[in-house]
Amino acid sequence: MENNQFSLANKCYALSGATGALGGSIATYLVQNGAKVVLLGRSPEKLDKKVEELDTIASGKTSAYVVDLLNEEELRDTKYKIASEIGMIDGLVNLAGGNIPGATLKPDQTIHDIEIDDTRKVVDINLFGTVLPTIILSELMVKQKQGSIVNISSMAAKQTISRVLGYSMAKAGIDIFTKWMANELASKHGDKIRVNAIAPGFFIGNQNRRLLTNEDGSYTERGNDIIKNTPMGRFGDASELNGMVHYLLCDASSFVTGGIFDVDGGFSSFSGV
Numbered sequence: 491m492e493n494n495q496f497s498l499a500n501k502c503y504a505l506s507g508a509t510g511a512l513g514g515s516i517a518t519y520l521v522q523n524g525a526k527v528v529l530l531g532r533s534p535e536k537l538d539k540k541v542e543e544l545d546t547i548a549s550g551k552t553s554a555y556v557v558d559l560l561n562e563e564e565l566r567d568t569k570y571k572i573a574s575e576i577g578m579i580d581g582l583v584n585l586a587g588g589n590i591p592g593a594t595l596k597p598d599q600t601i602h603d604i605e606i607d608d609t610r611k612v613v614d615i616n617l618f619g620t621v622l623p624t625i626i627l628s629e630l631m632v633k634q635k636q637g638s639i640v641n642i643s644s645m646a647a648k649q650t651i652s653r654v655l656g657y658s659m660a661k662a663g664i665d666i667f668t669k670w671m672a673n674e675l676a677s678k679h680g681d682k683i684r685v686n687a688i689a690p691g692f693f694i695g696n697q698n699r700r701l702l703t704n705e706d707g708s709y710t711e712r713g714n715d716i717i718k719n720t721p722m723g724r725f726g727d728a729s730e731l732n733g734m735v736h737y738l739l740c741d742a743s744s745f746v747t748g749g750i751f752d753v754d755g756g757f758s759s760f761s762g763v
């Protein structure tokens with residue numbers, strides 16, 4: 491019999507932020523490859539639309555739960571529902587995130603102009619929006635003694651990227667949280683529970699479209715600066731994250747935990763010179 495370590499068939503993966511640009515693309519890929527998906531999001535309308543779309547690829551493979559990822563009680567309730575209605579999950583991909591204008595410094599502002607409340611909100615969603623679902627939903631994986639969790643970090647975690655202080659602090663937090671959870675779960679709950687992160691380079695999505703492109707589709711100054719610092723000379727396409735997500739979720743990466751993997755067209759390896 492074939493032993494395909496890369497198979498996703500009939501595995502079941504939960505995804506937060508699953509109606510967003512990257513999450514939506516990953517959900518589609520997983521279903522196209524035979525997996526079942528559990529979509530977690532705040533908007534019932536967007537979830538319904540995504541379930542409908544995924545059902546046209548493979549009927550009955552998708553479930554959805556309305557949940558605010560920053561609400562611990564709602565998350566615990568969702569965990570019980572998943573346990574009783576679905577049974578087990580083989581992994582979780584944490585894709586929720588976001589930025590808000592007050593937490594993004596305008597080019598002519600200094601650090602003293604930053605909106606502290608908005609900065610705190612951005613840290614909440616980008617850091618605790620991953621911390622809470624990981625801690626709560628990993629209880630399901632601990633019970634079954636297996637599962638793979640994939641977090642989403644950023645280029646902004648490793649070095650300063652101007653203007654986005656809250657986002658950078660949160661993503662740096664994601665990196666150490668990933669290592670911390672990997673250590674904690676493997677050492678106390680066995681070698682089949684793994685936690686890794688992907689650090690994407692720049693992909694045009696809902697959060698950064700206005701920062702990177704003008705109304706007419708041309709790049710902003712910031713968009714051009716990023717392209718200049720990306721050896722491949724282009725932005726990523728959402729589909730280019732699928733391979734790394736696939737690898738980290740499936741058994742082919744069974745000895746990989748606590749890692750942070752760049753998918754960035756060379757951005758993080760380039761000095762700018």
Ligand SMILES: NC(=O)c1ccc[n+]([C@@H]2O[C@H](COP(=O)([O-])OP(=O)(O)OC[C@H]3O[C@@H](n4cnc5c(N)ncnc54)[C@H](O)[C@@H]3O)[C@@H](O)[C@H]2O)c1
Binds near residue numbers: 513615616642690
């Ligand atoms: N697009 C890029 O270039 C890029 C680069 C690096 C990292 N990332 C990260 O990838 C992830 C996905 O990015 P994207 O471009 O798809 O963003 P997106 O804005 O399209 O999707 C994020 C989703 O998270 C959801 N969300 C936010 N707060 C929530 C909450 N409290 N409860 C439930 N859902 C909530 C939003 O509703 C949205 O659907 C984010 O963590 C982002 O920081 C993106």
